[in-house]
Amino acid sequence: MTRNPTDLPPFVRSWPQLYAIVIGSLVVEMLLFYGLMRWLS
Amino acid sequence: MSVLDWGVLVLTLVGIITYGIVRSRGSRSMNDYLLAGHSLPWYHVGLSVMATQASAITFLSAPGQGFTDGMRFVQFYFGLPLAMVVLSVTFVPIFHKLKIFTAYEFLESRFDTRVRTLTAGLFLLQRGLSTGLSIYAPSIILSTILGWNIYLTNLIMGGIVLAYTVTGGTKAISYTHLQQMAIVTFAMALAGYLTVKLLPDGIGFVDALHVAGKAGRMNLIDLKFDPNSRYNIWSGLIGGFFLQLSYFGTDQSQVGRYLTGETIGQSRLGLLMNGLLKVPMQFLILLVGVLVFVFYQFNPSPIFFNKQETDRLKQSAYASDYQLAEIKHQNLTAQRQRAVLDMQAALQADDQSGQEAAGTRIRETDEALKGVKSDVTKLIKKANPTADTNDVNYVFLRFVLDYLPHGLIGLLIAVIFVASMGSIASAYNSLASSTVVDVYKRLIRPDGDDMFYVRASRWVTIGWGVFCIVVAQFANQFGSMIEAVNILGSLFYGVILGVFVVAFYVKSIDGKATFWGAIIAEILVILSWYFDLTAFLWLNAIGCLLVVGIAWILQRAWGR
Numbered sequence: 055m056t057r058n059p060t061d062l063p064p065f066v067r068s069w070p071q072l073y074a075i076v077i078g079s080l081v082v083e084m085l086l087f088y089g090l091m092r093w094l095s
Numbered sequence: 096m097s098v099l100d101w102g103v104l105v106l107t108l109v110g111i112i113t114y115g116i117v118r119s120r121g122s123r124s125m126n127d128y129l130l131a132g133h134s135l136p137w138y139h140v141g142l143s144v145m146a147t148q149a150s151a152i153t154f155l156s157a158p159g160q161g162f163t164d165g166m167r168f169v170q171f172y173f174g175l176p177l178a179m180v181v182l183s184v185t186f187v188p189i190f191h192k193l194k195i196f197t198a199y200e201f202l203e204s205r206f207d208t209r210v211r212t213l214t215a216g217l218f219l220l221q222r223g224l225s226t227g228l229s230i231y232a233p234s235i236i237l238s239t240i241l242g243w244n245i246y247l248t249n250l251i252m253g254g255i256v257l258a259y260t261v262t263g264g265t266k267a268i269s270y271t272h273l274q275q276m277a278i279v280t281f282a283m284a285l286a287g288y289l290t291v292k293l294l295p296d297g298i299g300f301v302d303a304l305h306v307a308g309k310a311g312r313m314n315l316i317d318l319k320f321d322p323n324s325r326y327n328i329w330s331g332l333i334g335g336f337f338l339q340l341s342y343f344g345t346d347q348s349q350v351g352r353y354l355t356g357e358t359i360g361q362s363r364l365g366l367l368m369n370g371l372l373k374v375p376m377q378f379l380i381l382l383v384g385v386l387v388f389v390f391y392q393f394n395p396s397p398i399f400f401n402k403q404e405t406d407r408l409k410q411s412a413y414a415s416d417y418q419l420a421e422i423k424h425q426n427l428t429a430q431r432q433r434a435v436l437d438m439q440a441a442l443q444a445d446d447q448s449g450q451e452a453a454g455t456r457i458r459e460t461d462e463a464l465k466g467v468k469s470d471v472t473k474l475i476k477k478a479n480p481t482a483d484t485n486d487v488n489y490v491f492l493r494f495v496l497d498y499l500p501h502g503l504i505g506l507l508i509a510v511i512f513v514a515s516m517g518s519i520a521s522a523y524n525s526l527a528s529s530t531v532v533d534v535y536k537r538l539i540r541p542d543g544d545d546m547f548y549v550r551a552s553r554w555v556t557i558g559w560g561v562f563c564i565v566v567a568q569f570a571n572q573f574g575s576m577i578e579a580v581n582i583l584g585s586l587f588y589g590v591i592l593g594v595f596v597v598a599f600y601v602k603s604i605d606g607k608a609t610f611w612g613a614i615i616a617e618i619l620v621i622l623s624w625y626f627d628l629t630a631f632l633w634l635n636a637i638g639c640l641l642v643v644g645i646a647w648i649l650q651r652a653w654g655r
Contacts, residue, residue: 061137061358061359061360061361061363061364062360063364069183069363072367073180073183073184073367075371076176076179076180076367076370076371077176077177077180079176079371080173080176080177080370080374083374083375083378084173084316084328087166087169087315087316087378088315088316090304090313090315091166091308091313091314091315091316093308094304094305094307094308094309094313095308095309095313
């Protein structure tokens with residue numbers, strides 16, 4: 055039950071890459087929220 | 096509620112309870128009963144983790160927060176994706192490899208029995224109390240709609256969850272979580288869509304967002320660093336990170352969910368799925384509340400959304416004061432409506448100065464309306480000192496009952512029930528796991544066979560159910576329920592996390608220093624909260640750092 059490459063989604067090559075996708079999504083969301091707030095204020 | 100609403104509500108609840116009981120067959124060992132035999136795929140793990148966190152409180156208080164305070168509460172969840180990554184790297188592989196039932200078992204292998212027992216005890220106290228709040232949340236709905244006695248309603252709510260949690264194990268809970276998340280997502284999306292449809296002709300979704308923005312409700316990001324501000328990007332990223340890491344890493348109600356993963360990878364994927372979906376989900380729930388706010392800019396809104404309390408006030412000695420407040424409220428509402436229509440016209444004409452002027456009028460009337468509400472709240476308290484004046488929890492419910500179509504009302508009431516059942520079921524299960532594994536089996540009766548402990552777990556589940564129902568009877572003494580749960584968590588989670596951080600990362604500190612470090616840190620955290628020294632979100636970070644710091648100093652002082 056150690057790292058099993060088959061557990062990764064098909065489009066991801068490694069766990070660090072998947073972690074980067076999760077953190078990157080948060081950054082994109084925060085930027086979008088900031089833009090939305092400035093646009094609507 | 097109509098017959099159709101009752102039909103939808105009863106059918107949904109009976110369906111889920113029956114499904115849960117059917118799925119409970121075949122639990123013949125502790126591994127089956129408490130960890131679903133380590134057999135579940137990533138999407139089960141992910142949805143189960145999300146359903147456990149998203150209680151009825153999420154769907155009652157969050158839209159109310161959006162209505163009264165805008166979108167800024169979303170920042171509270173910014174630390175969650177980061178916490179999911181840290182958990183996937185550190186906690187998940189260690190917990191899986193050790194083949195443990197509870198997170199606290201790990202602490203005995205690293206330190207000693209008393210650190211394990213202390214941490215399990217802090218968890219049991221915190222989780223037992225906050226589960227009481229989770230029972231109270233849907234109960235206020237029933238008591239408001241049907242005029243039922245709140246104490247009886249708490250009893251029924253906590254009791255029906257017990258019916259399938261006791262017989263069903265973790266596998267049953269995880270399977271019902273799948274259904275619950277599907278129902279919740281569908282119903283909340285439909286509610287948001289219909290709220291936009293209810294807006295006046297010519298006002299679309301984007302117009303609604305503009306009105307909300309000008310009224311200060313699209314306050315998504317606050318970059319200002321202020322330790323006393325509850326929700327800004329820093330408290331969300333740093334304080335929220337510590338809270339979520341503590342909750343998901345050390346609270347058995349969550350650890351018990353992702354330990355059901357078939358492999359380390361499946362558990363990780365489930366947590367990362369939560370990391371990707373939680374912020375957008377919370378954004379959408381708050382947005383429903385903001386859309387309800389926009390709806391009430393065009394329609395008369397009640398001063399107080401908890402109708403039960405205003406009905407009582409009308410019968411009291413303060414009835415004439417309330418009538419005056421109502422007249423003032425109606426005039427202000429009409430003023431606000433004119434300002435919103437002017438705003439709409441200025442937006443269509445792309446008139447910037449007109450938008451600014453209308454925006455200022457909207458904000459001014461909004462402040463005046465808050466003043467009227469505050470006066471009425473004082474009247475309610477004068478008329479009845481024990482009255483429930485936390486109106487945030489009633490905003491969405493009142494809107495649903497007054498304006499959404501029959502059938503959907505029943506479905507949304509069912510959503511609040513099933514969401515509640517999901518989190519309560521996980522909580523009962525985790526309370527039983529920790530009590531049996533960390534206390535009963537470890538300290539009192541270590542020589543039983545597997546089936547003996549499965550039977551013991553069922554009895555202990557019943558015991559915790561009774562305790563949580565008793566706590567629910569006093570829950571109206573807390574403020575906004577979603578905040579009450581988070582404050583309660585912040586008092587204990589930071590210290591528990593600190594113990595785990597020492598266990599994982601500071602190998603030179605032993606059990607004695609950690610034990611006393613945790614005790615001193617817990618006292619200091621409770622004092623910080625009692626004397627209101629900082630916003631509650633920071634208590635997680637403070638608690639965690641205090642444990643590490645004090646344990647390190649003690650270790651050095653004792654010279655071992």
